[in-house]
Amino acid sequence: MTSTPSPAAAHPPEQGALRRFIAKPEFGPLVLLVVMLVVFTAINPAFLSLNNIGNALTFTVELGLIALAMTLLMTAGEFDLSVGSVFGFAPVVMWAFFNAGLLPLPAAFLVAMVIALGIGLVSGLFVTRLGIPSFLVTLGMLLVVRGSALWLTSGFPQRTWDAGDQWLATLLVGDFYIGGLRVYMSLIWFILLAVAFHVLLTQTRFGNWVQATGGNPGAARNRGVPIQRVKVILFMLSAAMAALAGIISSIRVSAANPNSGTGYELEVIAMVVIGGTVLSGGRGTIIGTVLGVLILRLMRNGIVLIGVPGLAYNIFIGAIILGMMALHAALERRHNAGT
Amino acid sequence: MTDTPLVEMRHIQKSYGRVHALRDVNLTIRRGEIVGLLGDNGAGKSTLIKVLSGAVPYTSGEIRIKGQPVTMTSTNDAISAGIETIYQDSALVPQLSIARNLFLGRELTKGSLGRLDLDRMNQVAADLLKRVGISKNIPPTTPIGSLSGGERQAVAIARAMYFDSDLIILDEPTNNLGVAETQGVLRFVREARDTGHSCIFIAHNIHHVFQVVDRMVVMRRGTVVADDLSPKTSSIQDVEDVITGDHILV
Numbered sequence: 001m002t003s004t005p006s007p008a009a010a011h012p013p014e015q016g017a018l019r020r021f022i023a024k025p026e027f028g029p030l031v032l033l034v035v036m037l038v039v040f041t042a043i044n045p046a047f048l049s050l051n052n053i054g055n056a057l058t059f060t061v062e063l064g065l066i067a068l069a070m071t072l073l074m075t076a077g078e079f080d081l082s083v084g085s086v087f088g089f090a091p092v093v094m095w096a097f098f099n100a101g102l103l104p105l106p107a108a109f110l111v112a113m114v115i116a117l118g119i120g121l122v123s124g125l126f127v128t129r130l131g132i133p134s135f136l137v138t139l140g141m142l143l144v145v146r147g148s149a150l151w152l153t154s155g156f157p158q159r160t161w162d163a164g165d166q167w168l169a170t171l172l173v174g175d176f177y178i179g180g181l182r183v184y185m186s187l188i189w190f191i192l193l194a195v196a197f198h199v200l201l202t203q204t205r206f207g208n209w210v211q212a213t214g215g216n217p218g219a220a221r222n223r224g225v226p227i228q229r230v231k232v233i234l235f236m237l238s239a240a241m242a243a244l245a246g247i248i249s250s251i252r253v254s255a256a257n258p259n260s261g262t263g264y265e266l267e268v269i270a271m272v273v274i275g276g277t278v279l280s281g282g283r284g285t286i287i288g289t290v291l292g293v294l295i296l297r298l299m300r301n302g303i304v305l306i307g308v309p310g311l312a313y314n315i316f317i318g319a320i321i322l323g324m325m326a327l328h329a330a331l332e333r334r335h336n337a338g339t
Numbered sequence: 340m341t342d343t344p345l346v347e348m349r350h351i352q353k354s355y356g357r358v359h360a361l362r363d364v365n366l367t368i369r370r371g372e373i374v375g376l377l378g379d380n381g382a383g384k385s386t387l388i389k390v391l392s393g394a395v396p397y398t399s400g401e402i403r404i405k406g407q408p409v410t411m412t413s414t415n416d417a418i419s420a421g422i423e424t425i426y427q428d429s430a431l432v433p434q435l436s437i438a439r440n441l442f443l444g445r446e447l448t449k450g451s452l453g454r455l456d457l458d459r460m461n462q463v464a465a466d467l468l469k470r471v472g473i474s475k476n477i478p479p480t481t482p483i484g485s486l487s488g489g490e491r492q493a494v495a496i497a498r499a500m501y502f503d504s505d506l507i508i509l510d511e512p513t514n515n516l517g518v519a520e521t522q523g524v525l526r527f528v529r530e531a532r533d534t535g536h537s538c539i540f541i542a543h544n545i546h547h548v549f550q551v552v553d554r555m556v557v558m559r560r561g562t563v564v565a566d567d568l569s570p571k572t573s574s575i576q577d578v579e580d581v582i583t584g585d586h587i588l589v
Contacts (some may be wrong), residue, residue: 199454203454203455203457204448204452204453204454204455205446205448205453205454205455206453207455208435208439208442208443208446208455209443209444211432211434211435211439212432212435212443214434215432215433215434215435216429216431216432216433218426218428218429219426219429219430219431219432219443220432220443220444221414221429222392222394222414222424222426222429222430223418223443223444223445224414224415224418224444224445225443225444282432282433282434283434
């Protein structure tokens with residue numbers, strides 16, 4: 001360093017690139033994930049085994065699918081508390097139609113997805129047309145949808161073990177082996193959709209509108225961006241992804257329980273904010289959300305493997321959320337200090 | 340052709356319930372002139388601008404643009420008629436880059452899937468920043484949030500110029516700006532006029548208005564009380580008297 005007269009001038013691109021990388025919202029979660037992997041593996045090498053990783057990824061994707069859509073919705077400045085209820089409700093509808101012999105499985109699947117889109121549409125219209133905060137609208141929707149699932153089934157799970165020979169079930173949750181790693185189709189779906197959502201948010205006109213809608217709704221409207229339509233579409237997308245995730249889950253565990261998905265909404269929102277998406281809107285990152293999904297799920301898995309009582313899991317999650325929020329706030333302050 | 344005014348607002352009335360915000364307002368903007376719109380708080384300036392930018396519907400009256408009667412029911416109507424309004428705090432999205440803000444709502448795309456042509460957007464933005472003389476070398480990928488107030492105004496005005504708006508409405512463009520930045524914005528406004536754009540300039544600071552406008556229109560209590568004050572023939576004191584209504588008493 002001393003031999004170079006001006007190190008800053010000698011390596012400006014490297015330093016700039018490094019600083020830009022650190023300033024990115026994904027940097028914090030990435031460091032946290034790496035630290036977690038190192039610590040867990042050091043304490044219990046079984047953590048990094050193919051078997052364990054394969055299992056952890058399987059459970060990961062169901063919440064991850066919802067988190068992808070939630071990232072876009074939160075970037076546009078809204079959030080959806082009803083995703084956990086839709087997660088439980090959609091499979092119940094699908095299997096109820098199928099088990100009663102009313103519809104073949106693909107048709108029942110379509111009906112469930114259309115109903116989910118309708119739920120999202122209603123939430124979106126309440127938020128945009130009536131100007132009611134999404135917290136209240138989706139809280140109401142959470143209760144309505146969960147209540148419908150319970151009422152429809154009288155509280156009993158729907159059987160799903162006839163799914164084995166259905167092509168749709170294979171398409172959604174079939175498995176195959178890559179080397180020694182058992183891979184479920186749902187993981188492939190998650191990867192494909194994560195890439196699609198990332199491109200949608202960062203590379204398309206619609207993605208630009210989503211960020212503008214959350215960042216400065218007044219400016220977006222003045223520029224002719226249909227901010228209400230953007231929000232309604234995102235509410236529908238989030239409900240549809242929750243339904244898809246619920247259906248995948250019901251096939252995997254061979255039960256459509258009207259109570260499943262309870263509390264998922266908060267876990268999904270936690271994943272999204274840990275990944276660096278801002279709760280107040282305007283800035284969102286799919287890469288960060290994928291990291292957030294992995295952090296929460298591997299944490300759940302790793303804590304058990306290293307011998308911490310499973311019941312203590314929430315303490316760690318809560319601490320991580322608080323820590324990440326403090327980090328993001330600090331970065332934000334430093335970022336804005338120059339203006 | 341040149342005699343046709345760019346914008347004619349005739350007998351515009353606007354009521355909010357029983358509140359009469361605009362009473363029989365007539366306003367004419369010619370091509371290539373900068374008109375200062377002045378008036379005390381509540382005089383009706385904002386309402387008039389919102390009517391002209393399509394943000395609020397008017398109760399009755401007629402708006403002609405280049406001689407053609409138009410109906411303004413949304414901001415999109417105004418934008419497509421060539422009227423660009425730059426509001427002080429709702430012009431730009433702080434989280435998005437300069438290029439993405441420039442093209443917000445009119446993004447350049449490639450292919451049929453609505454993919455942004457980011458290379459071309461950044462290229463155009465960089466050229467534009469150079470052309471409008473933003474002196475510092477700011478890359479077009481910089482988020483608006485890290486620009487100064489004057490630079491933000493410059494970006495917003497540059498956007499209006501790039502999209503060939505005939506009329507640029509500036510709502511309090513010099514508020515909260517330093518001296519140098521204010522001069523930059525005023526230079527920008529003159530540049531916009533010199534390239535053939537008309538401007539409506541709304542500001543509380545009469546000194547700023549005097550430095551840049553060709554003509555001043557004064558509103559009081561929902562009506563236009565003067566529309567031909569020139570900074571060459573009137574003093575600041577004269578104009579202030581018209582704004583407050585003191586000239587009637589004298």
